[in-house]
Amino acid sequence: MTEPALGFRRWAVTYDGRTHEAFLRGRVAPAIWAIDGWTDAQCVPAAAPEGAEPHDAPDRDCECGLYAYHSLEPALARIHNEPQLLGMYWDNSEDREVIGAVIGAGRVVVHGIGWRAQHARPVVLAAPEARFSAVADIAGRMGIPTVSLGQLARFATEFGGRLRPP
Numbered sequence: 001m002t003e004p005a006l007g008f009r010r011w012a013v014t015y016d017g018r019t020h021e022a023f024l025r026g027r028v029a030p031a032i033w034a035i036d037g038w039t040d041a042q043c044v045p046a047a048a049p050e051g052a053e054p055h056d057a058p059d060r061d062c063e064c065g066l067y068a069y070h071s072l073e074p075a076l077a078r079i080h081n082e083p084q085l086l087g088m089y090w091d092n093s094e095d096r097e098v099i100g101a102v103i104g105a106g107r108v109v110v111h112g113i114g115w116r117a118q119h120a121r122p123v124v125l126a127a128p129e130a131r132f133s134a135v136a137d138i139a140g141r142m143g144i145p146t147v148s149l150g151q152l153a154r155f156a157t158e159f160g161g162r163l164r165p166p
């Protein structure tokens, strides 16, 4: 794949216990997303099929990789079976949720509703409410903009394709 894939997803905000800096964290797989560039997917043993050999993520026969939806709508929808996925840590506090657009690059496994990629990075975050300043803080440190949720899809479509994969 030469062009990076554009997608939409949600994160939870998590805070470094020592510095109190805010970071984006996966809501199902609890990986912390990089502030300074591409996040690299790793296969978490709990996510791999029983007996699977260690492999680079994403693997077509596994569930690993950095996930995103093709469009914004499913990222906005409540997905009720998420707490059961992988049996992993789950933080359901909605006031810590962040929605944004990402690009995926490297090896990308495409599914009907989205994709999972080897490398991914946010390109724009939706700023939900002024009181939730962690989003603006994270976006500022990432060097990416925040827009209103209503502008997110259009902005991402115009902006995302300009970025180059690693």
Ligand SMILES: [Zn+2]
Binding pocket: 043, 044, 047, 048, 055, 056, 057, 058, 059, 062, 063, 064
């Ligand atoms: Zn895997």
